[in-house]
Amino acid sequence: DIVMTQSPDSLAVSLGERATITCKSSQSVLYSSNNKNYLGWYQQKPGQPPKLLISWASARESGVPDRFSGSGSGTDFTLTITSLQAEDVAVYYCQQYYATPRTFGHGTKVEIK
Amino acid sequence: EMQLVESGGGLVLPGGSLRLSCAASGFTFSNYAMNWVRQAPGKGLEWVSSITNSGGIIKYADSVKGRFTISRDNSKDTLSLQMDNLRGDDTAVYYCAKSRSENEYDAFDMWGQGTSVTVSS
Numbered sequence: 001d002i003v004m005t006q007s008p009d010s011l012a013v014s015l016g017e018r019a020t021i022t023c024k025s026s027q028s029v030l031y032s033s034n035n036k037n038y039l040g041w042y043q044q045k046p047g048q049p050p051k052l053l054i055s056w057a058s059a060r061e062s063g064v065p066d067r068f069s070g071s072g073s074g075t076d077f078t079l080t081i082t083s084l085q086a087e088d089v090a091v092y093y094c095q096q097y098y099a100t101p102r103t104f105g106h107g108t109k110v111e112i113k
Numbered sequence: 114e115m116q117l118v119e120s121g122g123g124l125v126l127p128g129g130s131l132r133l134s135c136a137a138s139g140f141t142f143s144n145y146a147m148n149w150v151r152q153a154p155g156k157g158l159e160w161v162s163s164i165t166n167s168g169g170i171i172k173y174a175d176s177v178k179g180r181f182t183i184s185r186d187n188s189k190d191t192l193s194l195q196m197d198n199l200r201g202d203d204t205a206v207y208y209c210a211k212s213r214s215e216n217e218y219d220a221f222d223m224w225g226q227g228t229s230v231t232v233s234s
């Protein structure tokens with residue numbers, strides 16, 4: 001199984017400041033034939049289902065604010081929230097869909113400092 | 114409006130069975146792979162099972178293999194999960210999630226609100 005390791009477990013950021021979450025996969029999720037990273041980022045607010053923010057490591061979903069961005073390739077990935085807003089308080093998960101079983105990171109809780 | 118609505122959760126004894134359903138609307142259900150993902154109380158997300166758009170390819174997590182059966186009825190826009198021989202560690206909210214394409218190798222771009230399953234005596 002591909003193990004997804006997120007860090008940190010939690011972070012507190014001031015409103016308007018930057019939040020950075022990293023995700024490392026135990027093996028590459030880059031498919032060489034199409035040069036795509038099979039990596040997504042999800043946001044889960046309390047009492048709600050997860051919401052897809054980013055797919056293919058860096059492609060923002062329609063309607064997702066541009067303060068959310070994803071980067072990285074192979075085994076190392078980053079989700080960045082520039083200028084954190086109050087509504088961004090949530091748990092963020094990375095997920096690989098390169099192989100079965102699909103595996104998620106354990107989540108990073110983002111709070112307001 | 115595109116939506117997924119799960120049903121069928123509840124309290125069940127260890128060793129018992131439960132059948133979850135997910136009703137899809139607002140999109141062409143038969144064009145997309147579908148998944149079940151669960152979340153134990155206070156824990157993270159765990160993929161449970163996936164089925165391609167035609168139902169031709171089915172995958173399970175090792176934790177449920179041999180006990181759970183995923184199926185779909187494209188004529189009724191419905192996804193199902195038959196859960197047998199339930200254990201305490203199956204206690205979770207179960208989410209139905211749509212893949213963004215017909216195959217299993219894509220992100221999950223729509224989720225239902227979830228249905229709660231509690232396995233306890």
